[in-house]
Amino acid sequence: MLDYTLRRLVYTLITMFAVASILFVLFRMLPGEPTMQVISPAMDAAVQERMKEAFGLNEPLWKQYFIYLKNLVTLEWGRSFVSAQEVTDILSYRFWNTLLLMAAGMCLTLVLGIGLGIVMAWRRNSALDIGGTVVGLVFQATPPFITGLLLLIVLSYRLGIFPTGGMYPPGQRPDGLFDLLMMPAFWERIVLPTITVGAYYISTPMLIMRDSMLEVLGSDFIELAKAKGLKPRVVMLRHAARNALLGVVTISGIMIGFAVGGQVVVESLFSWPGMGQLMVESAASHDYPVAQGTFLMLAMLVISLNFFTDILYCYLDPRIKITAAGMN
Amino acid sequence: MKEHSDLSRRKFIKKTGAAGLAVSIAPISIFSHAAGKPVEEMSVLTANASFDPVRPEMGRLITQACKGIGWDVKLAAEDYNLGIGKVFKEKDFDMFIVRWTGRANRIDPETFIYMQHHKDGNYNKWGYDNPKINELAEAQQIEMDVEKRRTIVHEAQQVLFDDVARSPIVYPSMTNAYREDRLDGLVPMVGEGIGSFWSDLSVSVKSGDGYVRTGQTSPLKNLNPISATDSNEFKELRMMYDRLVQIAPDGSITPWAAKAINVVDDKTVDIVLRDGMKFHDGKPVTIEDIKFTFDYHKQWKAPFFISSLEKFESIEINGANSLRIKLSAPHAPLMVNFLASIFILPMHIWKDIPEKVADVDDVLNFANEKPVGSGPFRFDYWDRGKELKVSANTGHFNAPKCAGIIRVTYGSHDAMAAAIEAGECDRTRYILKPALVQDLDKINGVVGKGYPSHGFYDLGYNHLRGPLKDRAFREAIDLIIPRDLIRDIVMSGFAENGGSVIAPANEYWHNPAVKSNAQNVKKARDVLAAAGYSWDSDDKLLYPA
Numbered sequence: 001m002l003d004y005t006l007r008r009l010v011y012t013l014i015t016m017f018a019v020a021s022i023l024f025v026l027f028r029m030l031p032g033e034p035t036m037q038v039i040s041p042a043m044d045a046a047v048q049e050r051m052k053e054a055f056g057l058n059e060p061l062w063k064q065y066f067i068y069l070k071n072l073v074t075l076e077w078g079r080s081f082v083s084a085q086e087v088t089d090i091l092s093y094r095f096w097n098t099l100l101l102m103a104a105g106m107c108l109t110l111v112l113g114i115g116l117g118i119v120m121a122w123r124r125n126s127a128l129d130i131g132g133t134v135v136g137l138v139f140q141a142t143p144p145f146i147t148g149l150l151l152l153i154v155l156s157y158r159l160g161i162f163p164t165g166g167m168y169p170p171g172q173r174p175d176g177l178f179d180l181l182m183m184p185a186f187w188e189r190i191v192l193p194t195i196t197v198g199a200y201y202i203s204t205p206m207l208i209m210r211d212s213m214l215e216v217l218g219s220d221f222i223e224l225a226k227a228k229g230l231k232p233r234v235v236m237l238r239h240a241a242r243n244a245l246l247g248v249v250t251i252s253g254i255m256i257g258f259a260v261g262g263q264v265v266v267e268s269l270f271s272w273p274g275m276g277q278l279m280v281e282s283a284a285s286h287d288y289p290v291a292q293g294t295f296l297m298l299a300m301l302v303i304s305l306n307f308f309t310d311i312l313y314c315y316l317d318p319r320i321k322i323t324a325a326g327m328n
Numbered sequence: 329m330k331e332h333s334d335l336s337r338r339k340f341i342k343k344t345g346a347a348g349l350a351v352s353i354a355p356i357s358i359f360s361h362a363a364g365k366p367v368e369e370m371s372v373l374t375a376n377a378s379f380d381p382v383r384p385e386m387g388r389l390i391t392q393a394c395k396g397i398g399w400d401v402k403l404a405a406e407d408y409n410l411g412i413g414k415v416f417k418e419k420d421f422d423m424f425i426v427r428w429t430g431r432a433n434r435i436d437p438e439t440f441i442y443m444q445h446h447k448d449g450n451y452n453k454w455g456y457d458n459p460k461i462n463e464l465a466e467a468q469q470i471e472m473d474v475e476k477r478r479t480i481v482h483e484a485q486q487v488l489f490d491d492v493a494r495s496p497i498v499y500p501s502m503t504n505a506y507r508e509d510r511l512d513g514l515v516p517m518v519g520e521g522i523g524s525f526w527s528d529l530s531v532s533v534k535s536g537d538g539y540v541r542t543g544q545t546s547p548l549k550n551l552n553p554i555s556a557t558d559s560n561e562f563k564e565l566r567m568m569y570d571r572l573v574q575i576a577p578d579g580s581i582t583p584w585a586a587k588a589i590n591v592v593d594d595k596t597v598d599i600v601l602r603d604g605m606k607f608h609d610g611k612p613v614t615i616e617d618i619k620f621t622f623d624y625h626k627q628w629k630a631p632f633f634i635s636s637l638e639k640f641e642s643i644e645i646n647g648a649n650s651l652r653i654k655l656s657a658p659h660a661p662l663m664v665n666f667l668a669s670i671f672i673l674p675m676h677i678w679k680d681i682p683e684k685v686a687d688v689d690d691v692l693n694f695a696n697e698k699p700v701g702s703g704p705f706r707f708d709y710w711d712r713g714k715e716l717k718v719s720a721n722t723g724h725f726n727a728p729k730c731a732g733i734i735r736v737t738y739g740s741h742d743a744m745a746a747a748i749e750a751g752e753c754d755r756t757r758y759i760l761k762p763a764l765v766q767d768l769d770k771i772n773g774v775v776g777k778g779y780p781s782h783g784f785y786d787l788g789y790n791h792l793r794g795p796l797k798d799r800a801f802r803e804a805i806d807l808i809i810p811r812d813l814i815r816d817i818v819m820s821g822f823a824e825n826g827g828s829v830i831a832p833a834n835e836y837w838h839n840p841a842v843k844s845n846a847q848n849v850k851k852a853r854d855v856l857a858a859a860g861y862s863w864d865s866d867d868k869l870l871y872p873a
Contacts, residue, residue, distance in 0.1 A: 047631045054692035076687070082549045084688075084695040085712070093712060149742075157746050164746045166714065170541040170753070171734045173711050268739035273547075273713030277739070281547070284409055 005311065012307050019299040023292050024068055027283075028061070055081050068292070078289040080282075087293040090278070095297065096177060097167065098274035101266070102259050104190055105197030106252075113202045114248060117209025118241050121217060122232075129210075136203030148196040148269040155192060163189050165271035193270040197263065204255060205248045212244035219243075246313065253309035257302030359798070364873040366864070367795050369400040370422035372787070373415070375408040381761065383425050385818045386497060386785060390425075393808040396849040397856060398869040415788075416453050422790055423805075430502065430519025430783030430833070431559045435579040436664035437481045437837045440829045441465050445484075445493055450635075455792035456494075460487050470658040472594050477660055482839040485828045489842045492802035495787040496826030496844075498815050499833065501778025503765040503822050505748050506755035509773035510534055513729060514755070517577040518833050521779035523757035525566055526577050529704060529728050533754070538731030539717075543744040543753040547713050547737045552696040553671040554630045562669070563757065564735060567718050568608075569671030569701035572599060572618070573663065579782075579834060581663050585613070585672055585702070587649075594658040595641075599667075600650045606723060607674045607702045615649050620675040622653075628691045636666040674700055704728050713737060748774060762820035778822035780833035785826065795871070800859030806845050807852035 052058045056067070071078055077087035116136075120129040139147065156162045163169075167180070167189055174180040216222065217240055225235045264276035275294060282290035372391055374383040384405040394401040401423075406414075414420045434440065443449040446465040447457040464484040471477040488494075502521030506514060512532045517524030523542070531540055550561050553569055572586040583589070585605060590598040605613035626637045639662075641654040655662070677700055682688040699707045704726055705718035719732035736753060738744035745764040747753035749771055760768075762778075769776030787809065795801040811825040827844035830837045860872030 047629070047634055050629045050631065050634075051692065054690040079688075079693050079695070083712070084550065084552055084555065084693050085697070086687075086695075090712065152746065157749060160750065164750050164752055165739065165743050166736065166752075170715060170736050171537065171539050171717055173709055173715070173717070269743065271714075271737065271739040271743050273711075273737070277713065284407065286409075 008307055008310060012303050015303050016296075016300060019303075020069070020072055020292075020296055021065075023295050023299075024065055027286075027288050027291055072296075077293045080290045081287045082282075082285055082290070087289045090290060091275075091293050091297055094273060094275050094278045094294075097272060098260055098263065098267070098276065101190065101193055101197065101263065101272055101274060102256065104194040105201065106256055106259060108194055108198035109201040109255075110205055110248075110252060112198065113205030114209050114241075114245075116202075117206045117248075118213055118236060118244075120206070121210045121213030121244075122236050122240075124214065132206065133210075136206050139199040140203040142200075143265070144196050144200045144263075145265045145269055147199050148192065148266055151192045151195060152269070162192050165189065165269070167272060189270075193266050193272060196266050196269075197259065201255060201259065204251060208247045208251055209241075209244060212247045213240055216240045216244045249309060249312055253305035254302065257298070257305050260298060260301055359795070359871045362794075362871045364862075365871050367399055367861075367869045367871055369402065370794065370796075371402045371404045373404045373406065373411050373421045373424040375411055375425075376405040379408040380427065382500075382785070382818055383427070386814050387425055389810050389814060389818070390497075390787065390808075393810050393847070393849075394805070396808050397804055397852055398863050398867045400868075416451075419453050419455075419790070419792075422793055422796065424788050425497070425785065426788060427500070427785050428783050429559065430781035430831075431562075432517070432519060432575045433664050433669055435519065435575060435782060435834055435837070436661045437468060437477075437484075437830060438661035438665060441481060441484050442469055444829070445488060454494075454788055454790050457791070458487070458491055458493070461491075461493070469660055470594075472591065472658050472660055474660075478837060481830070481837050482841075485830055485839040485842050488829055489827065491799055492789075492806050493791075494789060494829065495802070495806045495809055496829060496831075497785040497787055497809060498811060498819060498823040498826050499784045499831040500759075500781060500819055501822040502758075502781045503760050503762050503776070503778050504756045505745070505760055505765055505768045505774060505776040507748065507751065507753075507773055508775045510536075510751075510754050511540065515577055516779045517575075518579050518779075519781045519783060520563075521759075521781070522755055523563070524577065525563075525574065527755075528567055528730075528733055529726060531755075532729040533731070539734050540730050540732070541734050541736055541752070541754045542757045543736050543738050543747060543755070544757040545738050545741055545744055546758075548710065548716055548735065550695075551699050551710060552692070552694055553673065553699075553701075554625065554628055554694075555692040557632045560758075564716055564718075565671055565699070565701075566703065567705040567733060568699045568703045568707050569673075570605070570613075570703045571669065571671060572667045575664065575668050579836060581668060586667070589663070589667065592652075595655040597653045597655070597662070598646065598650055599653065600647075602725065603649065605702050605725065608700050608706045608721065609674070609677075611674060611676055613672060613674075613702045615645050615647075615651055617672060617675045618651055619643055619645055620679070621670060621673045624673060624678055625670065631692075633666060633670055636662065672702060674702075705732060708732070762822045765822065766820055782831040782834035784829075784831055785823075798859065800855050801861075804852040804856045807848050807855065809845075810847050811844060812847065 056064065075088065079086055080090060116132050120132050123129055152164065156164050167186060168174060168183055169185050172185070174183055180186050222235060222240055225239045260275060263274060264280050266272065267274045267277045275298070278290065279294045282294055372387045374387040377384050384403065387403045387405065391401040391403045411424065415424050428434070442465040444451040445456055445461050446452060447462050461484060464480055464487065468477050468480040468484065471480060502519065504521040504523060506522055510533060512534060513530045514522040515524060515526035515530045516522050517526055533540060546560055548560060548564055549558065550556055551565065553565050556562060556565060570585040572584060573581050573589060574584040576582040585602055586599050587602045588600040590600070592598055599618065601613070601615050601618060607613060622643045625633045626640070639655050639657060639659050641656045644652050646652040682691050682694055685694060688694050697710070704721050704724040705728065706721050708717040708719050710716045714737060716735040717732065720728040720730065735757065738747060741761045741764055744753060744756065745760060745768055748768060765776035765778070768774045789796045789802055791797060815821065815823045815825055824832065825844035828839055828842035830839065832838050856869070862870045862873070864870055
């Protein structure tokens, strides 16, 4: 187990290095120049050079690359070209905002999705099964901005039940995360984006759970459990559901990773200052340090989640054997 | 055909007179390689709808209208930044639609006359080179008598219009909205509407905590007054940092931190500082701070100010509260482009920057996270991507009437409009989509309105490409622009038709003799025919033979 974990860790680090290098190249291949984005085009060439000098863009590319790698290792990710703030400060602030939103959205998605998936499989072909499948697919096919906009129009603009957006009321900045979480106004504001995110992703765990459950329910050991006279609830949850969870666990890791970086629309719609917005802003403005940091952080999250998913597999399915060569 | 061309040419020369001689013979000399061939397809570059929903719509109407003269033009709606790069860096474009926003410093004609049309103007990446305009642009720059300068600027506008250097499409209003049941005393300013500095000072709040919740869709990027170049940053920094003079709501110059600005001669200006000013940390504002501010900007080549500072020969303190600037040459835009823009820095803080700031070796990389100025508002906090909060500096010589301003960033125009409707936001800082303004105006307690602006939407030409080199061709394009349709439909009526490069809202500098061209396809075809262009059997436009 330890050997396997170490081996996976090494692979993870190599992947991260490759991603970091690709990101460095990709952003420099974008058309346009960073100085054009952060400074008025009316400024003359001398001023453009002045900006390049300040940002270190006057150095040869190979030198910029080594400085970039060194900064990555020493966790000094530089300063934003646009705001001059430290990238790590910007990322940590935005990351927490997104994480709060995604945690709420994913909790809703997984709890409701897995629960519904279990019940739908157990009551196959019932109205709940058919209705749940249809509703899930409709939500999945509906872009989040449509769902979000409808929620806003009905529950916020028309009925006035929820605020229109933001994380807290203007002028009432909380002192830290704990303070934020203690604010009733924050919870009022997170409801609609959470439902929007949840609605978009719910069909994935729900349908995978349903399919896995159906497969497991046809197994001999389920028949045996029923024949032993176990209560249906025990058979459904302890015997069938636990075995059916593997598929959901696999997809959840990837889904959470994408969800963190993929909420540009939801964040814009609900004026939520998160990672998605930051990715778009920084890439569009050629703010290399922030763009690289944002994408790298997202890549690290997905790679780490994959790593942990592999480890979690062993716990959930004891049949999987770990050897020095990997999983069997 | 040849005879016809020569005849047309003679007629054309006669009509346009001596001033147009150089351009009137252009079709024959510059298009000899393409004589009689179809005019090539070209494109109109615009920002895409997610950046500005109005521009692609205008572009579509204009490209459609080009069919009226038998010319195929396609629309290229691209990411704004890429488009800007194509125009200003790569110079790879045919025509482009851009909005020149009515920034306060653009009230001075320098931007629209010299910077955009002089052959060496920083904005002029479109190859426009007209000796007469070069001469007028230089003359207005050094003419210190404001009335004489106005005469020159008026003439320049006429020459630019006659030469169709570009086609101003419409002058859009600053479409703003505010809660009239919450706010009182807003002061609209030309080009800035109710989001102006004067509104910040004069507005009072009828209920609640007294803070004005001001919405904007673009996030605040930077609080460093040395590196700021964007009007978004200037609008927030000016609340916290004083300037020597301010641009008044009507566009005139009014004293601010400077008690007086005395123009000694064409190249010498004396600045007398107001007494009793203090920075937010309690330290007095002295004439040494002013000199330091100028020197510091020059030392670090502050991007926005470097071109003005290069014209400074010397800066010397010449009295207990006064300072003398000597210029290397007269420079009329100095007042607006420099004295009404530069922020007064506290020397006791900035003299140690960047030396004593960890990991910062250039002031452009300094975040200035807790700005200390002497302005009418004190910095409270900046929550990146979300909001900036400033509170009234009650000891200021022009103390605000409200408790403070909270600048909130909204994800979209729709989100901001919804927040105003719900009473969560009190006013807009910048433009709100015209259609939303119309809707908001119907709501009780909300005012949605357009305010005059000296900015404009513009169809720019690449003067180095194909038929666009030809004045007659550009005139024909100008004549087919459906300005009425654009004004009424695309702009929902919140605009006036464009004509001169200086908008009517900029009353002092605008030349009222320059009128907008009405759409007239027949006249456009006549202009082209007179210049020697013709059409094939499929009505495709052909170069002069």
